[in-house]
Amino acid sequence: MEKLLLIGIDTRSMLNSALKLDYDIYSTSYFSTSDTPCIKNQKIILNESEDESCGIFEENFDSRHILEISSDFIDEVDHIIPISGVSPSDFRKKDQKKILGNVDVKDIENKNNFYKRIKNEFLTPMTFSVSDIGEAFEISENYPKNQFILKPVQGSGGYDINLLNNDTDVEFNDNEFILQEYVTGISLSSSVLATGNNAKTLTNTRLLTMNDFEKNNSFIYVGNILPLTEESILAEIDNINEITSEMNETSEKLAHEFKLKGSNGIDYILNENGLYVIEINARLQGTFECVEKAYGINMLDAHIRACQGEIIKIPKARKYAYKKIIYSPTRMKYSKINLDNIYDLPHIGSITEKDEPLLTIIDSDADFRKLCEKIEFTTKIVNRTSRRNQLDEE
Numbered sequence: 001m002e003k004l005l006l007i008g009i010d011t012r013s014m015l016n017s018a019l020k021l022d023y024d025i026y027s028t029s030y031f032s033t034s035d036t037p038c039i040k041n042q043k044i045i046l047n048e049s050e051d052e053s054c055g056i057f058e059e060n061f062d063s064r065h066i067l068e069i070s071s072d073f074i075d076e077v078d079h080i081i082p083i084s085g086v087s088p089s090d091f092r093k094k095d096q097k098k099i100l101g102n103v104d105v106k107d108i109e110n111k112n113n114f115y116k117r118i119k120n121e122f123l124t125p126m127t128f129s130v131s132d133i134g135e136a137f138e139i140s141e142n143y144p145k146n147q148f149i150l151k152p153v154q155g156s157g158g159y160d161i162n163l164l165n166n167d168t169d170v171e172f173n174d175n176e177f178i179l180q181e182y183v184t185g186i187s188l189s190s191s192v193l194a195t196g197n198n199a200k201t202l203t204n205t206r207l208l209t210m211n212d213f214e215k216n217n218s219f220i221y222v223g224n225i226l227p228l229t230e231e232s233i234l235a236e237i238d239n240i241n242e243i244t245s246e247m248n249e250t251s252e253k254l255a256h257e258f259k260l261k262g263s264n265g266i267d268y269i270l271n272e273n274g275l276y277v278i279e280i281n282a283r284l285q286g287t288f289e290c291v292e293k294a295y296g297i298n299m300l301d302a303h304i305r306a307c308q309g310e311i312i313k314i315p316k317a318r319k320y321a322y323k324k325i326i327y328s329p330t331r332m333k334y335s336k337i338n339l340d341n342i343y344d345l346p347h348i349g350s351i352t353e354k355d356e357p358l359l360t361i362i363d364s365d366a367d368f369r370k371l372c373e374k375i376e377f378t379t380k381i382v383n384r385t386s387r388r389n390q391l392d393e394e
Helices: 012-018 063-069 071-076 111-118 133-141 210-214 240-257 288-295 299-307 368-388
Strands: 003-008 024-029 041-044 079-082 127-130 148-152 177-181 186-195 199-209 221-226 261-271 274-281 320-327 357-365
Touching: 003 012, 003 063, 003 071, 012 024, 012 288, 012 299, 024 063, 024 071, 063 071, 079 299, 111 127, 111 177, 111 240, 111 274, 127 133, 133 148, 133 177, 186 240, 186 299, 199 210, 199 240, 199 288, 210 221, 221 288, 240 261, 240 274, 261 299, 288 299, 288 320, 288 357, 320 368, 357 368
Parallel strands: 003 024, 003 079, 024 041
Antiparallel strands: 127 177, 148 177, 186 199, 186 261, 199 221, 221 320, 261 274, 320 357
């Protein structure tokens, strides 16, 4: 039996799908949720325990550490699937040959390279490479009618993105940043299966950030709703079929342009000017479980088959699926919550810091309104429980 390693920030959802396939499964992850399947060949960095803090993810996570502790797994397995948090570029050349997915991602993960490569063919935000905050302000002064944001050249999940204003004070240190035109509108995403030569859009989704819920100019990823319809886009849109057709065509063009393999995500912003291409996530996406629930397929199997040259027959969605990550509203000690639509659960008694990811709500229903009601109901219960288990006065 061939050996397959899943490696990244959180392998829980992929593990559940992998265990249904004919592979000997290995896993290395940062997070250790209580609902992560336990397997023989498994390494976890964050070992949660009672009365111990889970810490601050941005301060503690280092992809190099995951690779270091996985060195024996990497040598032993036949195939590797990097998940969010670990780049194919991080692996040694000889190990990249084992990767099921994209390997050459330098013009995808580097947002400045990505912009330069596509700007003449696709609608994109103005983008500039900047060496310090002073240069960012200098450029922005040349475009007084435009708002800008600062982004790390490499990064995902919407972290470390800042609106540029008089209060912005970002230390670049050794990090590279881009200054990008701030395009307001509706956040959307496509999930595409690709073989390197062929591509097919699996589904389009409404992409959700913190700003969708709190209007706080935070771009941190919160979740998705799929498939994309007049209801799930959460806006007054009367040409949804035209939008989804354009997304399909653009996503498949981009897949051909970058010779993508496996399952990939393309993020967009839609406004009155059109459909702006924002970035490609050249890996399995956060929509993983939503796609499985809505379409009744094994996404890991679909990814592997595409990497091997076969795009599965894509069925019609049977229902809507909705994913929402809950970030803890307070510093709290986790206690069991008796709901059947919550995942990525902390270990009982462990401490989650304020604003850190607490758990994920994932649900599905053929009736979109009922689905939203279930998500809202669960959100209220989780937030109420978090405040009841609050440890510090705020």
